[in-house]
Amino acid sequence: MSATRTRGILDAVGNTPCVELRHVIPDRCARVFIKLEGLNPTGSYKDRMAKSVIEEAERRGDLKPGMTVVEATGGSTGSFAFICSIKGYEFLVVSSDAFAEEKLKTMSAFGATVDIVHSPSGKITPELIPSMRQRAKELSQGESFYYADQFSNPDVPVGYEELGRELLEQIPEGIDGFCGAVGGAGMVMGVAKILKQNLPNCKIAVLEPASAPVLTKGYGGLHSVEGIGIGFLPPLLKKELYDDALAIEESEGRAMARRLAKEEGILAGTSTGLNVVAAIQLAKQFGPGKTVATVACDTGLKYVRGDLYTEP
Numbered sequence: 001m002s003a004t005r006t007r008g009i010l011d012a013v014g015n016t017p018c019v020e021l022r023h024v025i026p027d028r029c030a031r032v033f034i035k036l037e038g039l040n041p042t043g044s045y046k047d048r049m050a051k052s053v054i055e056e057a058e059r060r061g062d063l064k065p066g067m068t069v070v071e072a073t074g075g076s077t078g079s080f081a082f083i084c085s086i087k088g089y090e091f092l093v094v095s096s097d098a099f100a101e102e103k104l105k106t107m108s109a110f111g112a113t114v115d116i117v118h119s120p121s122g123k124i125t126p127e128l129i130p131s132m133r134q135r136a137k138e139l140s141q142g143e144s145f146y147y148a149d150q151f152s153n154p155d156v157p158v159g160y161e162e163l164g165r166e167l168l169e170q171i172p173e174g175i176d177g178f179c180g181a182v183g184g185a186g187m188v189m190g191v192a193k194i195l196k197q198n199l200p201n202c203k204i205a206v207l208e209p210a211s212a213p214v215l216t217k218g219y220g221g222l223h224s225v226e227g228i229g230i231g232f233l234p235p236l237l238k239k240e241l242y243d244d245a246l247a248i249e250e251s252e253g254r255a256m257a258r259r260l261a262k263e264e265g266i267l268a269g270t271s272t273g274l275n276v277v278a279a280i281q282l283a284k285q286f287g288p289g290k291t292v293a294t295v296a297c298d299t300g301l302k303y304v305r306g307d308l309y310t311e312p
């Protein structure tokens with residue numbers, strides 16, 4: 001394999017390795033492949049989304065030099081802080097102390113101004129993300145601000161279409177199923193669009209934490225899986241682009257994140273654990289000879305100070 005040389009860090013977004021899982025997959029299953037999205041510059045697939053959102057807004061003329069980009073985020077959208085730093089925009093981010101301190105500090109490192117909405121329980125409650133979005137909307141009034149609005153912005157899924165194309169290239173034998181945990185739903189929707197166009201029989205499953213079953217049961221709840229289970233139906237989620245919604249136990253996802261580190265050498269976060277638990281469910285249903293793909297959303301380095309890897 002040849003190593004990539006780029007003209008700048010922006011070109012280092014995407015083009016991530018696709019790895020076959022070999023140790024956590026039971027017998028008599030389909031093969032399972034996982035994209036290592038933690039190898040993006042800020043350690044998260046959200047770099048793809050932030051690049052798309054900023055560049056599409058620039059192309060339309062909605063975002064011009066001297067303007068401030070505003071967004072509400074759990075921190076993986078430190079990706080916006082990264083893209084804004086390279087392109088010379090101020091970035092004002094509304095976040096919360098419910099999310100990993102590493103993520104908040106990373107955004108500051110890229111030069112963002114971080115505005116915190118306090119979560120009294122320390123959890124991601126159904127009210128938390130809406131209140132962060134409300135605050136971001138308030139702060140972005142005026143012509144010198146661009147509100148990125150990742151939960152409704154149609155430029156978000158566009159940023160993940162390349163991930164779908166990479167999967168097609170990296171798994172030329174075909175993909176029978178793809179699954180991904182849903183926050184704003186941009187990743188699954190962007191990938192699903194490309195997979196459904198090219199492989200019409202490919203089954204797409206969207207995932208959520210079982211304790212916050214908005215997609216499967218219509219109501220929210222408490223959980224600690226950063227980046228997903230936002231407490232409301234994500235506006236970008238399109239029914240025609242997925243076949244199934246699955247609620248996955250957070251404890252199983254956390255246990256899988258630990259197994260991924262110990263048995264596969266893949267250090268990734270809790271949402272990745274959920275993705276792999278669901279990918280194995282699909283792989284059991286499909287059986288030998290078939291192929292399932294999912295993604296490792298981000299690097300587990302973001303979670304080493306928390307309890308993800310120290311639980312029994």
Ligand SMILES: Cc1ncc(COP(=O)(O)O)c(C=O)c1O
Pocket residue numbers: 046074076077181182183184185186187188226227228269271272297298
């Ligand atoms: C760690 C992590 N996993 C999963 C997701 C969900 O991605 P999406 O918003 O594209 O549905 C996010 C989004 O913030 C995330 O940060």
